[in-house]
Amino acid sequence: MTSTPQSIDLGMPRSGLADVPGLAADATKQTKKDFTSDQEVRWCPGCGDYAVLAAVQGFLPDLGLRRENIVFVSGIGCSSRFPYYLDTYGMHSIHGRAPSIATGLATSRPDLSVWVVTGDGDALSIGGNHLIHALRRNVNITILLFNNKIYGLTKGQYSPTSDPGTITKSSPAGSIDTPFNPVSLALGAEASFVARTMDSDRAHLTEVLRQAAEHRGAAFVEIYQNCPIFNDGAFQLIKDRDSQAARLVRLVDGEPVTAGLEDSRQVLVREPNGSVVFVPEAEASGRPVVVHDAADPNPTAAFALSRLDDGTMTHVPMGVFRNIDRPTYDDLVRDQVRSAVDGAGRPADDASLDALLRGSDTWTVT
Amino acid sequence: MTTTPAQLDKVVIRFAGDSGDGMQLTGDRFTSDTAALGNDLSTLPNFPAEIRAPQGTLPGVSSFQLHFADHDVLTPGDSPDVLVAMNPAALKANLADVPRGATIIVNTDEFSKRNLSKVGYTVSPLEDGSLESWQVKPVALTSITVEALAEFDGLTRKEKERAKNMFALGLLSWMFSRTTAGTEAFLKSKFADQPEILAANLAALYAGLHYGETTEEFAVRYEVAPAAMPPGTYRNITGNTALAYGFIAASHRSGLPLVLGSYPITPASDILHVLSSQKRHNVMTLQAEDEIAGIGMALGAAFGGALGLTTTSGPGVALKSETIGLAVSLELPLVIVDVQRGGPSTGLPTKTEQSDLLQAMFGRNGESPVPIVAPQSPADCFDIALEAVRMATVYRTPVFVLSDGYLANGSEPWRIPAVSELPDIPVDFTTEPNAQDDDGNAVFHPYLRDSETLARPWAVPGTPGLEHRIGGIEKANLTGNISYDPDNHDLMVRLRAEKVAGIEVPDLEVDDPSGSADVLVLGWGSTYGPIAAATRETRSLGMRVARAHLRHLNPFPANLGEVLRAYPRVVVPEMNTGQLALLLRAAYLVDIQSVTQVRGLPFTTAELVQALTTAVDAGRPSVSATNGATR
Ligand code: SF4
Numbered sequence: 001m002t003s004t005p006q007s008i009d010l011g012m013p014r015s016g017l018a019d020v021p022g023l024a025a026d027a028t029k030q031t032k033k034d035f036t037s038d039q040e041v042r043w044c045p046g047c048g049d050y051a052v053l054a055a056v057q058g059f060l061p062d063l064g065l066r067r068e069n070i071v072f073v074s075g076i077g078c079s080s081r082f083p084y085y086l087d088t089y090g091m092h093s094i095h096g097r098a099p100s101i102a103t104g105l106a107t108s109r110p111d112l113s114v115w116v117v118t119g120d121g122d123a124l125s126i127g128g129n130h131l132i133h134a135l136r137r138n139v140n141i142t143i144l145l146f147n148n149k150i151y152g153l154t155k156g157q158y159s160p161t162s163d164p165g166t167i168t169k170s171s172p173a174g175s176i177d178t179p180f181n182p183v184s185l186a187l188g189a190e191a192s193f194v195a196r197t198m199d200s201d202r203a204h205l206t207e208v209l210r211q212a213a214e215h216r217g218a219a220f221v222e223i224y225q226n227c228p229i230f231n232d233g234a235f236q237l238i239k240d241r242d243s244q245a246a247r248l249v250r251l252v253d254g255e256p257v258t259a260g261l262e263d264s265r266q267v268l269v270r271e272p273n274g275s276v277v278f279v280p281e282a283e284a285s286g287r288p289v290v291v292h293d294a295a296d297p298n299p300t301a302a303f304a305l306s307r308l309d310d311g312t313m314t315h316v317p318m319g320v321f322r323n324i325d326r327p328t329y330d331d332l333v334r335d336q337v338r339s340a341v342d343g344a345g346r347p348a349d350d351a352s353l354d355a356l357l358r359g360s361d362t363w364t365v366t
Numbered sequence: 367m368t369t370t371p372a373q374l375d376k377v378v379i380r381f382a383g384d385s386g387d388g389m390q391l392t393g394d395r396f397t398s399d400t401a402a403l404g405n406d407l408s409t410l411p412n413f414p415a416e417i418r419a420p421q422g423t424l425p426g427v428s429s430f431q432l433h434f435a436d437h438d439v440l441t442p443g444d445s446p447d448v449l450v451a452m453n454p455a456a457l458k459a460n461l462a463d464v465p466r467g468a469t470i471i472v473n474t475d476e477f478s479k480r481n482l483s484k485v486g487y488t489v490s491p492l493e494d495g496s497l498e499s500w501q502v503k504p505v506a507l508t509s510i511t512v513e514a515l516a517e518f519d520g521l522t523r524k525e526k527e528r529a530k531n532m533f534a535l536g537l538l539s540w541m542f543s544r545t546t547a548g549t550e551a552f553l554k555s556k557f558a559d560q561p562e563i564l565a566a567n568l569a570a571l572y573a574g575l576h577y578g579e580t581t582e583e584f585a586v587r588y589e590v591a592p593a594a595m596p597p598g599t600y601r602n603i604t605g606n607t608a609l610a611y612g613f614i615a616a617s618h619r620s621g622l623p624l625v626l627g628s629y630p631i632t633p634a635s636d637i638l639h640v641l642s643s644q645k646r647h648n649v650m651t652l653q654a655e656d657e658i659a660g661i662g663m664a665l666g667a668a669f670g671g672a673l674g675l676t677t678t679s680g681p682g683v684a685l686k687s688e689t690i691g692l693a694v695s696l697e698l699p700l701v702i703v704d705v706q707r708g709g710p711s712t713g714l715p716t717k718t719e720q721s722d723l724l725q726a727m728f729g730r731n732g733e734s735p736v737p738i739v740a741p742q743s744p745a746d747c748f749d750i751a752l753e754a755v756r757m758a759t760v761y762r763t764p765v766f767v768l769s770d771g772y773l774a775n776g777s778e779p780w781r782i783p784a785v786s787e788l789p790d791i792p793v794d795f796t797t798e799p800n801a802q803d804d805d806g807n808a809v810f811h812p813y814l815r816d817s818e819t820l821a822r823p824w825a826v827p828g829t830p831g832l833e834h835r836i837g838g839i840e841k842a843n844l845t846g847n848i849s850y851d852p853d854n855h856d857l858m859v860r861l862r863a864e865k866v867a868g869i870e871v872p873d874l875e876v877d878d879p880s881g882s883a884d885v886l887v888l889g890w891g892s893t894y895g896p897i898a899a900a901t902r903e904t905r906s907l908g909m910r911v912a913r914a915h916l917r918h919l920n921p922f923p924a925n926l927g928e929v930l931r932a933y934p935r936v937v938v939p940e941m942n943t944g945q946l947a948l949l950l951r952a953a954y955l956v957d958i959q960s961v962t963q964v965r966g967l968p969f970t971t972a973e974l975v976q977a978l979t980t981a982v983d984a985g986r987p988s989v990s991a992t993n994g995a996t997r
């Protein structure tokens with residue numbers, strides 16, 4: 001075949017939504033109501049999922065997309081009921097497999113905005129394999145991982161993000177598993193967009209969702225979500241106004257990484273051995289201060305930030321850890337098909353298929 | 367020396383050697399040259415699961431059997447008329463299959479003390495008289511090849527030795543009056559960039575031809591006249607390639623882009639290979655991280671309106687089961703190809719078996735009916751792919767295709783159809799609301815079924831106004847909303863079953879020349895050839911045997927019960943321990959005589975002739991029926 005491969009435009013960052021049809025300019029503005037289905041929401045009272053649902057329903061109109069071109073795919077778990085409550089296309093699939101289903105859909109349909117809703121058990125336990133491969137392939141999908149550090153739907157067993165020693169029905173003597181740090185995991189899996197946000201911070205959640213939707217490639221968003229029934233207060237230390245101040249590390253691109261307020265403000269600096277450490281602001285002058293750069297092609301700094309939380313929530317970074325451009329799997333798959341079709345010089349038709357079936361070694365019986 | 371060729375009506379040749387000796391290639395080339403002469407043929411490659419088992423050992427033996435004739439060929443042949451043994455291991459591993467009196471060509475160069483002892487020969491069988499009843503033709507294949515290539519200074523001795531398979535091919539081509547034009551063209555394109563290797567291979571091929579002509583040893587050459595086949599253009603094709611082409615054709619005829627999600631597995635990987643080279647026909651192949659993701663990708667694509675396909679073997683089906691169940695519940699079109707191999711577990715990866723029928727039928731949680739079709743020959747794989755896609759798209763259901771290792775790698779001449787004459791596969795996506803709510807507003811009910819097919823509408827994302835959610839939780843009839851209602855679940859389970867049971871399949875045709883045979887032999891899948899050959903033989907011995915073959919295993923043809931009851935005895939041969947027999951007994955309450963073997967190889971004609979003879983004799987009052995092969 002004399003194909004002239006289509007050049008893949010790697011230089012120009014394209015929006016994750018570039019191929020998804022938007023509303024006409026003169027269309028009536030969508031509202032939250034347009035994205036609310038007629039199904040009764042059935043999470044427990046006080047569940048953090050309500051806040052995330054409200055934020056997503058409130059945010060989707062901002063994208064200006066046609067509703068029919070948005071698809072939510074989920075796995076199994078409390079959070080995976082999400083698609084039923086959104087008036088878009090949706091699939092509530094099976095445990096852990098949503099990323100693979102979304103991969104097939106997004107690759108064959110560039111005109112869709114494809115979202116995956118999953119939880120810590122769904123994405124990191126039974127579906128761990130699909131998650132890491134969707135991230136490394138960089139499929140153009142947005143993955144929302146609701147992390148409540150517990151199994152909710154099966155009524156309260158420890159999950160792969162539960163703190164060591166967590167007492168549950170299946171770990172009466174305390175859980176002995178080492179938990180995953182989902183952000184570290186995603187970075188290790190070559191994710192091109194990695195962020196963390198929280199159910200209770202509507203503004204921050206919305207801003208992270210906006211950037212995630214805009215990203216072309218796999219966008220991974222960990223959402224800390226409270227489960228008042230089985231793991232209430234798991235994130236209280238970073239939700240309480242008092243304890244929050246010293247612990248929350250808000251990542252802002254181009255700004256030094258800091259924690260704490262005013263007098264007790266700490267600044268992240270790089271040690272001679274390459275590691276990073278918080279020091280009081282007064283001691284930071286003259287030392288190499290870490291300035292956040294989500295677009296850094298080298299993931300080392302982002303990984304170091306992900307390790308600031310050692311599990312004790314002393315310092316918990318929030319925001320976009322990494323946001324880089326690299327070719328997406330689905331674009332590359334489609335490019336290869338397109339260049340094969342173009343290279344053949346004419347579209348596939350009866351004649352081209354006849355030629356394929358004949359091959360090169362035929363004989364005739366008369 | 368000039369010889370007048372003797373006429374034969376059929377020949378079975380087996381090439382056997384070490385995995386590294388190039389026996390599959392030699393067999394392939396001989397097959398192509400044979401097909402070009404218009405003989406009908408059937409092939410059986412047989413190779414070890416290990417890519418390179420230790421050289422010269424029994425586990426490392428690879429072989430390729432070819433049966434060609436001047437009439438229609440139904441099997442790769444029970445026993446070779448000619449065995450080519452490239453080393454002592456190949457001789458030892460194959461001798462038991464070679465009938466006394468047959469020809470054995472041995473490469474004497476490899477019969478060294480060391481090679482002999484590797485396979486447990488203390489004395490060379492070429493010298494101890496143990497091969498007296500065969501016509502042994504000793505040829506120093508390796509050294510003659512090396513000598514013939516003496517002037518190729520640029521090649522090492524190893525490289526020269528490697529051309530010995532071309533020498534063997536040349537020799538056999540002379541013996542059986544094959545032309546070598548096809549092989550020459552093949553070598554020229556294969557080694558286009560390596561002129562010296564090309565020249566050496568051609569020289570070895572010609573050396574083999576000349577050797578046959580000039581050596582006293584090979585005084586006879588043979589000719590097999592072309593077979594009478596329906597007019598048309600033919601090619602040789604393996605089952606895996608035919609399946610791949612069938613799905614491309616189905617994609618073309620249905621207008622749906624083909625999306626394959628697959629994880630490599632023996633013996634199904636060639637379908638992935640062929641399809642990944644056909645992007646030109648709008649084929650997307652996604653090599654997944656595992657079997658589960660493979661089917662997940664295919665199902666995701668199907669949700670988006672593509673023709674979703676996943677290809678695997680038995681162990682892969684086990685992993686895909688939960689997703690197949692989801693597809694049953696979602697009622698989306700999807701095709702699952704299972705190229706069966708020996709099991710359980712890893713089993714015999716490179717050997718054939720038909721032991722996944724019950725897995726395909728029942729291997730899921732809950733009441734989860736899935737239609738099943740099975741090709742009966744390598745060429746039939748093409749037609750079965752189109753049939754599977756028709757069922758999947760018309761009835762919105764996952765469909766199983768049960769091929770097997772024998773069909774996958776075996777080949778036969780295929781009369782190439784014209785694409786424009788292939789069956790049409792019309793697909794309608796739903797684009798408008800199909801119901802009204804209580805207030806009279808137009809709404810979409812994703813589970814409002816077609817009254818005839820019971821298929822639900824296929825409304826793909828991107829269709830305005832039909833936004834809906836589907837999932838694996840039980841759905842309310844019509845609306846598709848989550849429903850835990852007991853009566854609704856009962857209804858939905860029965861509707862899904864009724865839909866699959868109601869799929870239109872052609873009636874079973876019975877081949878019964880006498881019109882009142884004593885025995886019906888019924889098969890499915892790749893046993894078609896051996897059963898047909900055995901039936902022909904029993905008839906020639908005067909027995910009245912009827913024959914029928916199932917391509918549809920779920921649902922069965924509507925007339926199957928009637929057919930079964932029309933015969934006093936029904937024999938069902940299977941390469942498992944009686945899976946179809948179990949289904950037939952349960953569905954029709956008829957006595958089935960199950961004839962089974964799981965040796966990783968197809969039935970031989972002889973063992974089926976014996977089983978049928980026993981069944982026929984059982985009907986004769988004076989003869990008592992005892993035979994180990996039937997049970
Ligand atoms: S169990 Fe926990 S996570 Fe699940 S719905 Fe109830 S509160 Fe939410």
